[in-house]
Amino acid sequence: MDVAANLPALQVVVPLVAAPLTVLLRGRRLAFAVVLLAAWTAFAIAIALWLRVDASGTISYHIGSWAPPWGIEYRVDRLSSYVLVLVSGIAAVVLPYSWPSIARELPPERHYLFYTMFALCLAGLLGMVITGDAFNIFVFLEISSLSTYVLIALGRDRRALLAAYQYLIMGTIGATFIVIGVGLLYLQTGTLNLVDMGQRLHGIAGHRPVLAALAFLTVGLSLKLALFPLHQWLPNAYAYAPSAVSSFLAATATKVAVYALLRFYYSVFGANTVFQRLPMEELMLVLALAGMFVASTVACFQADLKRLFAYSSVAQIGYIVLGLSFDSLAGLTATIVHLANHALTKGGIFLLLGGVAVSMGGVSLARVQGMARVMPLTSFGIVICGLSLIGVPGTVGFISKWYLIVAAIEKGQWWLVFLIVISSMISVVYVGRFVEAAYFQAPREGVRGRREAPLAMLLPSGLLVFATVCFGLATSTTLGAASLAAAELLGGMR
Amino acid sequence: MSVASHFAYAVTVFLMIAGLFIVIARGNLIKKLVGLGIFQTSVYLLYIAPGKLIGGTAPIVTESYGVYSNPLPHVLILTAIVVGVATLALGLALVVRIREAYDSIEEDDILAADRRAADAER
Secondary structure, three states: OOOHHHHHHHHHHHHHHHHHHHHHHOOHHHHHHHHHHHHHHHHHHHHHHHHHHHHHOOEEEEHHHOOOOOOOEEEEOHHHHHHHHHHHHHHHHHHHHHHHHHHOOOOHHHHHHHHHHHHHHHHHHHHHHHEOEHHHHHHHHHHHHHHHHHHHHOOOOOHHHHHHHHHHHHHHHHHHHHHHHHHHHHHHHOOOEHHHHHHHHHHHOOOHHHHHHHHHHHHHHHHHHOOOOOOOOHHHHHHHOOHHHHHHHHHHHHHHHHHHHHHHHHHHHOHHHHHHHOOHHHHHHHHHHHHHHHHHHHHHOOOEHHHHHHHHHHHHHHHHHHHHHOOOHHHHHHHHHHHHHHHHHHHHHHHHHHHHHHHHOOOEOOOOOOHHHHOHHHHHHHHHHHHHHHOOOOOHHHHHHHHHHHHHHHOOOHHHHHHHHHHHHHHHHHHHHHHHHHHHOOOOOOOOOOOOOOHHHHHHHHHHHHHHHHHHHOOHHHHHHHHHHHHHHHHHOO | OOOHHHHHHHHHHHHHHHHHHHHHHOOEHHHHHHHHHHHHHHHHHHHHHHHOOOOOEOOOOOOOOOOEOOOHHHHHHHHHHHHHHHHHHHHHHHHHHHHHHHOOOEHHHHHHHHHHHHHHHO
């Protein structure tokens, strides 16, 4: 058997098989070992696929050797390999962290279930990215969503249950909208293969059912990617989930939904249908700006750091969608590069906050007063990631903002440059609130004896913080991959 | 183009709107799930109804039949039904645990309890 030829299938199958194995094995150590191995294997496969796509172009894998469009096709192009590396890479970093982290948050007999759900969620997310079949996207979306609801409900606070329930309702409505959209497209074209669908839609792009499908898919995916004002589920879900889960979700779940949106827009409908027949540019611009300003402002008034950074995530989604709304190479590059940049930054912050929760007993601003004196490394890490959220040069956040501004200037929209800078100023305020509490306020009583989080939690967090700076200085990897992916998307269907 | 020929679509749209309305308008967590179930079910009809051709048979190639119904929508919806069942099961399990934690399944009561707890913390 040729393993190398079957890598696209293994990318999904490895974590998918790991999930039931953990249930059979039960023991928390065994479960952890199996899922860790699966996640690292998935990461290795993703890198191998990335290198192969970079060398020899798009990979089309036929499941069961049934040729598309009849059989299901797994399709790896530049964009999907980029997102695959991102998702599996974050999973590979978060998993080692989760071992010490959930030991403090969950009763030991439930640990193996955490790893089961984590493996399922990873399999679902990877499947959504790699598949070239419209209905498959829905099925993988539901695999990842259902496991996400369970992961959130594992949170210690009882509010985690309500957050999971609300996300279940919103998420299912979103997923159902996506099925309706896919169904309408299937009725029009008689195919589910994305590439085939795109070709068949060419002549009938203006038909009303096609535009209705576009609307359903946009709303459904916007719910999943938490575009303002469909973000209501996100702050509570991130705030009350276990730390490792918050970090993994913040870094991957919304990004994969953005990927699916890009896939439908550029590979199926074509940019012409989306941006010229409908006022999508204006719509996305307004929603993105509203998200950037409203969510950032709301973040400034949060007393709980996890909620604060959850609202900041909604604002950052605004930047991602803003890049999409330009419908230009620079704008799309900004969107794609910010997928990775925000994932690294926010993943790092939530991992560090998990350590804060362990050492300081909570993540409210009152709890972290004077934290810098007892946890200098963690505080410094959060500050660096905070600088990246603001967009300070030397961090990854700067690269994204830079490309957004370039895209805005290309379009001649100077007022937008102004707005991007102003919204970054608002993020200075909410990051500043953390800095003030941690560095400039006197420690509360009993804080003196506290120490840094255990090394097993610090190391993975540190790795993401390091990546935030590293990819901010040596930009060629992420930026190069993003601009190539953007060029490929734009070149696909015009 | 008569109402009768669009009967299936009319039913689909009615179920869709009714389900979505229940999810939004009701505060009872179980009723919300019922609405969600109706909403999802409407989509099954959206897929299956167009797959049926009057006089069509299963797609088996013989000389005696020339008109076939498309079996693919049924298969897709079989998958969607499984997803729907899983969602409903998980939703109900969450409601059971919410009831244990809050002693209520009315959204208003639960949110009020959360507010009281948040005020007490301060």
